[in-house]
Structures are given as C-alpha cells and as structure tokens.
Amino acid sequence: VTATSAPARTAEPSGSAARSGLSRLMPRRNPWGHPWFLEGFTWLYLIWSLVPIGIAVLFSFNNGKSQSAWQGFSWRWYFSDPVNSVLHNPQLHAAVIQTVRLSVLTTIIAVPLGVSFALGINRWRGFTSSTFNYVMILSFVIPELIFGVAMFFVFTVLFTSVHLGTLAEVLGLVTWNVSWPAIIVQARLVTLGRQYEEAAADLGANQLSTMRRVLIPLLGPAIFASAVLVFSGVIDDFVIVDLLSSSASNTPMSVIIYSTQHGGNGGPALNALGTIMLVMSLVIAFLGYLGYRWMTRGERGSRIDALTTIAGGD
Amino acid sequence: MATATQQTSTPQADGRKPERQSRLFWVLLALPGILWLTLLFIVPFYAVLAIAMGQLNRLFESPIAVWNPLQWSSSNVINVWHDLFGATSFAGPIVLRTILYVALASLLSLLIAYPAAYFVARFSGRRKALFLILLIAPFWISYMMRMLAWIDLLQTTGYVNKALSSLGLISQPVNWLGGHWYTVVLGLVYGYIPYLILVLYAGLDRIEPSLIEAGRDLGLNRVRTFTRVTLPLSRQAILTGMLITVLPMLGDYFTNQLMSGAASTSMIGNLIEGQLGTPGLEGQGAVLSLLLLLVLLIPMVYYVIATNRSTREAA
Numbered sequence: 001v002t003a004t005s006a007p008a009r010t011a012e013p014s015g016s017a018a019r020s021g022l023s024r025l026m027p028r029r030n031p032w033g034h035p036w037f038l039e040g041f042t043w044l045y046l047i048w049s050l051v052p053i054g055i056a057v058l059f060s061f062n063n064g065k066s067q068s069a070w071q072g073f074s075w076r077w078y079f080s081d082p083v084n085s086v087l088h089n090p091q092l093h094a095a096v097i098q099t100v101r102l103s104v105l106t107t108i109i110a111v112p113l114g115v116s117f118a119l120g121i122n123r124w125r126g127f128t129s130s131t132f133n134y135v136m137i138l139s140f141v142i143p144e145l146i147f148g149v150a151m152f153f154v155f156t157v158l159f160t161s162v163h164l165g166t167l168a169e170v171l172g173l174v175t176w177n178v179s180w181p182a183i184i185v186q187a188r189l190v191t192l193g194r195q196y197e198e199a200a201a202d203l204g205a206n207q208l209s210t211m212r213r214v215l216i217p218l219l220g221p222a223i224f225a226s227a228v229l230v231f232s233g234v235i236d237d238f239v240i241v242d243l244l245s246s247s248a249s250n251t252p253m254s255v256i257i258y259s260t261q262h263g264g265n266g267g268p269a270l271n272a273l274g275t276i277m278l279v280m281s282l283v284i285a286f287l288g289y290l291g292y293r294w295m296t297r298g299e300r301g302s303r304i305d306a307l308t309t310i311a312g313g314d
Numbered sequence: 315m316a317t318a319t320q321q322t323s324t325p326q327a328d329g330r331k332p333e334r335q336s337r338l339f340w341v342l343l344a345l346p347g348i349l350w351l352t353l354l355f356i357v358p359f360y361a362v363l364a365i366a367m368g369q370l371n372r373l374f375e376s377p378i379a380v381w382n383p384l385q386w387s388s389s390n391v392i393n394v395w396h397d398l399f400g401a402t403s404f405a406g407p408i409v410l411r412t413i414l415y416v417a418l419a420s421l422l423s424l425l426i427a428y429p430a431a432y433f434v435a436r437f438s439g440r441r442k443a444l445f446l447i448l449l450i451a452p453f454w455i456s457y458m459m460r461m462l463a464w465i466d467l468l469q470t471t472g473y474v475n476k477a478l479s480s481l482g483l484i485s486q487p488v489n490w491l492g493g494h495w496y497t498v499v500l501g502l503v504y505g506y507i508p509y510l511i512l513v514l515y516a517g518l519d520r521i522e523p524s525l526i527e528a529g530r531d532l533g534l535n536r537v538r539t540f541t542r543v544t545l546p547l548s549r550q551a552i553l554t555g556m557l558i559t560v561l562p563m564l565g566d567y568f569t570n571q572l573m574s575g576a577a578s579t580s581m582i583g584n585l586i587e588g589q590l591g592t593p594g595l596e597g598q599g600a601v602l603s604l605l606l607l608l609v610l611l612i613p614m615v616y617y618v619i620a621t622n623r624s625t626r627e628a629a
Contacts, residue, residue: 035433035437038429038432038437039433041429041430041433042429042430042434042445045426045429045430046449049451049504049507049508050451050452052460052463052464052467053452053455053459055463055466055467055473056459056462056463056466059466067469067472068466068467068469068472068476069471113347113350114347116343116344116346116347117344117346117347117348119340119343120341120342120343120344120345120347121344121347123336123340124337124340124341124343124344132344132347132348133622134618134622135351135355135356136347136351137617137618137621137622138618139351139355141558141561141614141617141618142561142610142614143561143564143565143606143610144562144565145567145583145586145603146565146603149586149590149599149600150355150359150361150362150603151354151358152590153358153362153365153379153596153600154358154361157361157364157365157377157379158357158358158361158379171354172354174350174354175350175351175354175355178347178350182347183621207336207339208339232454235456238457239565239568243587253458254458257458257459257462258458258571258572261462261465261572270462271462274456274458274459274462274463277456277458278455278456278459281454281455281456282454282455284454304442304443304446307443307447307450308446308450308512308515
C-alpha cells in the first residue's frame with residue numbers, strides 16, 4: 001500500500017500538469033459547463049424539423065379523408081381502397097414506378113460517366129480538361145430552374161427527336177447529377193496522390209490493369225457514395241422532371257404530389273405516396289451507410305465520417 | 315452510352331505502349347463526359363440564347379430559335395425590359411419581392427442553423443452520431459413530402475390552428491395558406507435549411523479545438539472566444555452555406571406555389587415557369603432565365619473557384 005501511495009503523493013505538486021494531460025485526452029471537455037441554452041435550441045430545431053414529417057406519415061395511415069383529424073389506423077390509402085389507394089389509382093401507381101425507373105437509369109448512366117470523366121480530367125492536365133472541370137462544377141451550382149429551362153428548350157426546339165417524356169427526363173437528370181461522381185471521385189483522387197499508381201507501374205502493370213486493379217478499388221467507397229447520392233437525388237428531384245414530363249405515364253412521385261396538392265386538398269393518398277418516397281430514400285440512405293462502412297472497414301474513418309460522406313457533406 | 319463503352323475499351327490495345335500513350339488514355343476516359351456536357355449542358359444554353367434573341371412565329375405563337383448571332387433580334391429583350399422597368403412594369407415588383415423573400419429566408423435560416431450546427435459540432439460529445447443523424451434526416455426526406463407536411467399542419471382545420479386556438483391566441487382559424495408572405499418565407503426556410511446546416515456543421519467541425527482552447531487560455535470569455543476565434547474561422551462555411559441556399563431559392567417556384575399560390579406572393583421563378591408554358595411568352599421566359607443566370611454568375615464563379623481551391627489545398 002505504501003509503495004503505491006508514495007509516488008502518488010510526490011506527483012501531487014504537479015497536479016496541474018496531470019490535469020492538462022487529462023484535458024488532452026478529452027479535448028472537447030468544456031470548462032464553462034454544458035451550454036444548456038444551445039442544447040435546448042438544437043432540440044427545438046429538431047422537433048420543428050422532424051415532427052411535422054412524423055405527423056404527415058401518421059396521417060397516411062388515417063382511416064378517413066382528413067389530414068388533420070385522426071380516425072383510426074388503416075392501410076386504406078396504400079392498398080385497401082379500391083379506387084384512391086396508391087396501388088389502385090393508376091396515376092399514383094405509375095408515379096412510383098416512374099420514380100424507380102428514373103433513379104435506376106440515371107444512376108446506371110451518370111456514375112460511370114462521372115467516374116471516367118473524373119479520372120481522365122484529373123490526370124490529363126491541359127486547357128480543355130480544366131475548362132470542362134469548371135463547366136462540371138458550374139453545372140453543380142447553377143440554379144435548377146435555369147438548367148431546367150435550358151433542357152426544356154433544347155428538347156423542344158433543337159433535339160426534337162427527343163420528345164418530352166422519360167428519355168428527356170433521363171438525359172436531363174444524368175446531366176444534372178453527373179457532377180456528384182465527378183466531384184467526389186476527383187476529391188478522392190487528389191487525396192490518394194499518385195504513389196499507388198506509380199507502385200503498380202513499377203511492378204509492371206499497364207494503365208488499364210492499374211486502373212482496374214488499383215485505382216477503381218481505392219476509389220470504390222467514393223464511387224459507391226456518389227451512386228447513393230445520385231439515386232436519392234433523383235428520387236427527390238422535382239424541377240427537371242416537372243419541366244420535362246409530358247403525360248401521366250412519365251410523371252414521377254414528386255411532381256404528382258406537387259400538381260395534386262397545389263390545386264387543393266390531395267387527401268391522405270398523397271401522404272401515402274410521400275411516405276413511400278420517404279421510406280425509399282431512408283432505405284437507400286441506410287444501405288448506403290452500411291455499404292460505405294463495410295467498404296471502408298480497414299480505414300481510420302469513423303461512423304461520423306461515413307454519415308457526412310453519405311449525405312454529400314464533404 | 316454505346317459510344318462511352320467503346321471509347322473506354324479501345325485503350326486496351328494501347329495500354330502496353332510507353333508514357334507517350336498515357337495522355338491519350340486519360341483523354342479517352344474524359345471524352346464521353348466532355349461530349350455529354352457539350353451536347354447537354356453547353357448547347358442547351360446556346361439554345362436558350364437563340365430563343366431569347368429569336369423571333370416569334372405569329373401563327374402558332376411558338377418561339378423561333380435564331381442560331382446565327384448576326385440575325386439576332388432584340389424584341390424579346392425589349393419586351394422584358396419594359397416588363398421590368400417600363401411604366402406598366404409588372405415584373406419589377408416581383409423581382410423586388412423575390413430579393414426580399416430570399417434575403418429574409420436565408421438570414422432566418424442562418425440564425426437557426428448556425429447555433430444548432432455549432433452545438434452539434436462542438437458540444438454534443440458522445441451523442442454526436444445521434445444528433446448528426448437527426449440533423450441529416452430531413453436531407454434524405456423528399457422536399458415535396460416536407461412541404462406536404464406543412465400544408466397538412468397549416469390547413470384551416472390543421473394542427474397549427476388547433477394549437478393556437480386551444481392556447482387562446484386566436485379566436486377563429488387563420489387561413490395560413492391563403493397567400494401570406496410569412497407562410498412562403500417559412501416554407502423557404504424549412505425547405506432549404508437542411509443543406510445549410512450540413513455545410514455549417516462540416517465547417518465548424520473542421521476547426522481545431524486547440525485554437526479555441528488557445529483563445530480560452532489567453533483569457534477570453536465564452537462570448538469573446540466565439541466572436542474572435544470560432545466565428546472568423548467559420549466565415550468560409552457561412553459564405554458557402556449561404557450560397558447553396560440562396561442560389562436555389564432564387565429559382566424556386568414550387569414552395570411559393572404550394573404555400574400560397576396567390577399572385578401577390580409570386581417570385582421570379584413563378585414568372586419564368588409561367589412563361590415557359592404560355593404560347594407567345596416563351597422567348598421572354600428565355601430572356602428572363604438568362605438575366606437571372608447573368609446576375610448569379612458572380613456568386614457562382616466565386617463558388618467554383620473556392621471549390622477548386624479547397625480541393626487543391628486538400629492535396
């Protein structure tokens with residue numbers, strides 16, 4: 001007992017040093033105490049941002065036409081109502097299918113296009129490549145309405161063989177979303193540096209196999225994250241598809257919610273449609289998060305890094 | 315896409331050839347994207363220009379695109395000019411209203427988003443992942459669904475009226491969706507705040523805690539540490555965040571349409587979108603959207619340069 005207490009006593013005069021060592025272990029410890037006001041404010045914000053959505057989801061299960069008076073639980077607006085449910089109303093039914101179709105097609109085209117663009121632009125340094133790099137970032141920030149107007153005119157005046165409808169929607173959505181993979185993959189390429197490729201080249205690999213066996217696996221998480229963002233971005237997209245859709249058969253969910261609601265009360269079937277959209281996006285987000293964690297399992301990144309990456313926060 | 319796969323597969327033969335071929339390989343990889351952007355991003359904007367500077371087919375009231383700049387006519391531009399600044403200007407007030415709404419909505423968003431992002435980035439401690447999930451959740455929920463949620467709440471029979479009247483604050487239901495500026499601003503704030511909060515969080519989270527500790531060690535109190543250290547260091551995040559909320563807000567027509575639908579609250583976006591579907595006015599819609607683009611070019615170029623710089627700094 002004396003053996004252990006003696007060194008402790010000698011250490012006592014330098015207690016402040018020990019304490020600073022402790023604060024280095026917990027750098028976020030706050031000597032001013034917990035900011036209760038800020039925490040309260042944050043919770044109020046979260047309630048304000050999430051509770052309305054919760055109520056809207058709840059009323060998609062309402063056994064009645066009201067969106068504000070609860071009349072019991074039912075699946076009526078999803079499938080049991082023979083006329084107005086999402087399953088039986090042909091317009092709502094088609095909208096779900098169209099959203100899925102657009103998301104899948106856009107992701108399949110935009111991701112390879114953006115990844116190969118990013119690889120090429122990043123390694124081929126020249127006037128053309130840097131110009132198009134700026135054009136790509138410009139397409140990322142341009143207001144969607146201005147872009148949508150340009151798409152509308154090009155398909156109605158110049159490329160008239162592309163009629164408004166699914167093809168025009170996919171072409172517009174790919175152009176709008178291709179910047180996700182292009183920008184995310186480029187950022188990842190910049191942080192990777194060239195040493196992996198050089199090592200592969202020293203070991204005798206040619207360019208194609210370097211790309212296939214070294215670069216693409218290293219870029220895997222970035223490519224995956226961008227695919228998740230493109231897919232969910234298309235589910236959420238409104239302006240482009242609103243301007244480029246032509247009939248009920250090629251109108252996706254977001255446009256149906258908008259056009260039905262702003263003429264008056266859409267009824268709980270719209271809430272059901274919105275809830276289906278919400279579940280689709282959240283499932284994609286969850287799978288995206290799990291997939292990203294799995295792909296980066298050997299790396300130093302944290303849960304929080306994965307969360308912000310999947311939300312496009314980097 | 316057929317061309318894209320062909321082009322990426324051709325280098326296979328060249329792959330084994332020395333350095334000189336390496337450039338060609340990268341050029342071929344970038345080519346599909348470059349062609350795509352040229353045909354479906356650059357050419358479309360030229361089409362808008364050709365329509366803006368074009369003429370009107372009087373018979374069908376449809377726009378005629380004029381591709382040759384030497385034959386451009388200014389009739390659409392003159393019409394828009396009169397709409398904006400003429401004696402019978404109807405577009406002028408709409409532009410002014412848009413600027414006011416967007417300024418108010420983005421300022422409110424910043425005042426709400428900053429404290430929340432600041433708290434989560436600095437003080438949430440071990441619950442950070444939970445807070446982050448809750449902050450990011452709206453980002454994943456469709457914009458239309460989120461608008462729908464507020465429409466439900468703000469109906470005359472909705473929960474907002476029920477809550478206010480049970481508190482005795484109002485005697486009869488308020489028609490919130492009947493064309494009020496505050497409902498539109500609420501919709502804009504609610505719609506765009508998730509994007510802002512994410513940018514602010516990322517910026518605040520990057521600040522070295524040691525810098526804040528240094529400020530504290532040098533005797534600054536809590537408020538002064540914030541104003542002298544944290545706030546200056548997050549200036550870039552604030553600028554970027556404001557940019558990514560203001561730019562889409564200026565082209566927004568749906569929030570306004572859903573939250574009010576009245577002409578008395580219509581914004582530039584409504585004007586452009588309305589002209590797009592109206593025979594005879596499409597040329598003017600093209601002029602207006604180009605004007606909007608011109609005005610926004612400065613902040614957009616700033617954003618492009620800032621993005622490029624930060625990517626290069628990360629290297």
